[in-house]
Amino acid sequence: ACCSYRLRDALHPLWQSPLTIPGGTRQSPINIQWRDSVYDPFLKPLKISYDPTTCLHIWNNGYSFLVEFDDSTDRSIIVGGPLENQYRLKQFHFHWGAINEWGSEHTVDSKFYPAELHLVHWNAVVYPTFEEAVMEGNGLAVIGVFLKLGAHHEGLQTLVDALPAVKHKDTVVEFDVFDPSCLIPSCPDYWTYAGSLTTPPLTESVTWIIKKQPIEVDENQLEAFRMLLFTSDGEEEKRMVDNFRPLQPLMNRTVRSSFQ
Numbered sequence: 001a002c003c004s005y006r007l008r009d010a011l012h013p014l015w016q017s018p019l020t021i022p023g024g025t026r027q028s029p030i031n032i033q034w035r036d037s038v039y040d041p042f043l044k045p046l047k048i049s050y051d052p053t054t055c056l057h058i059w060n061n062g063y064s065f066l067v068e069f070d071d072s073t074d075r076s077i078i079v080g081g082p083l084e085n086q087y088r089l090k091q092f093h094f095h096w097g098a099i100n101e102w103g104s105e106h107t108v109d110s111k112f113y114p115a116e117l118h119l120v121h122w123n124a125v126v127y128p129t130f131e132e133a134v135m136e137g138n139g140l141a142v143i144g145v146f147l148k149l150g151a152h153h154e155g156l157q158t159l160v161d162a163l164p165a166v167k168h169k170d171t172v173v174e175f176d177v178f179d180p181s182c183l184i185p186s187c188p189d190y191w192t193y194a195g196s197l198t199t200p201p202l203t204e205s206v207t208w209i210i211k212k213q214p215i216e217v218d219e220n221q222l223e224a225f226r227m228l229l230f231t232s233d234g235e236e237e238k239r240m241v242d243n244f245r246p247l248q249p250l251m252n253r254t255v256r257s258s259f260q
């Protein structure tokens with residue numbers, strides 16, 4: 001099974017070159033088998049404090065759209081949870097499918113959600129730059145939030161309204177006040193495990209914190225993601241959909257839960 005994963009992963013349309021790190025032992029995403037996760041009573045609550053004025057712009061980087069933040073100070077940080085240090089918010093982005101049947105990167109008991117939000121943070125206590133943190137085992141912390149089809153999400157709509165301005169790859173639009181905590185569910189429960197980036201450079205530098213409770217978004221909001229393009233202006237249009245990496249083998253890892 002393991003080698004077929006690698007072959008499928010390496011040949012997966014979105015990751016053309018063999019992008020599984022040879023010898024990788026902690027690759028992401030994974031399936032979270034609820035009954036195999038282990039409750040850890042020593043896990044602390046995750047503390048999130050974002051300053052909405054650190055929001056800079058939205059950038060279509062040809063994989064997803066990234067909302068990037070000013071990470072030159074500790075104004076937008078997370079601390080606690082499984083983390084030894086506080087981590088600075090760098091950017092958030094999403095992964096989604098062409099249809100509502102799939103789109104998330106992680107699955108729960110093999111169930112896909114239509115989309116998944118990732119808030120990427122880096123360990124500025126230990127490392128001088130994000131680039132260096134990307135290469136270190138405790139360099140990054142990514143909060144994953146599942147999106148499910150349901151009610152209209154007010155907070156997300158301000159972001160959706162800006163997406164037409166970044167339809168094409170390598171376009172940027174100013175986006176100067178946004179508090180991403182409106183996208184994080186109120187339920188404190190999460191799973192956590194040691195993994196990797198799911199896009200290049202795929203480095204095994206991520207402490208994943210996956211929220212148990214999804215947020216609800218409506219069909220129009222998901223469709224707005226699907227009208228973005230992988231391609232630059234002037235190229236033959238390719239809709240930005242199915243920008244999720246295939247599931248990776250769990251190997252010798254345990255997923256811990258903050259809840260019983």
Ligand SMILES: COc1cccc(CN2CCc3cc(OS(N)(=O)=O)c(OC)cc3C2)c1
Pocket residue numbers: 061063064066093118120130131134135142196197198199200201
């Ligand atoms: C040393 O490699 C890098 C240094 C600085 C910036 C980058 C690009 N950055 C890396 C982290 C990351 C991680 C991303 O997704 S994910 N699922 O968190 O791995 C992502 O999704 C669109 C984009 C990026 C962009 C790479």
Ligand SMILES: [Zn+2]
Pocket residue numbers: 093094095118198
């Ligand atoms: Zn991601």
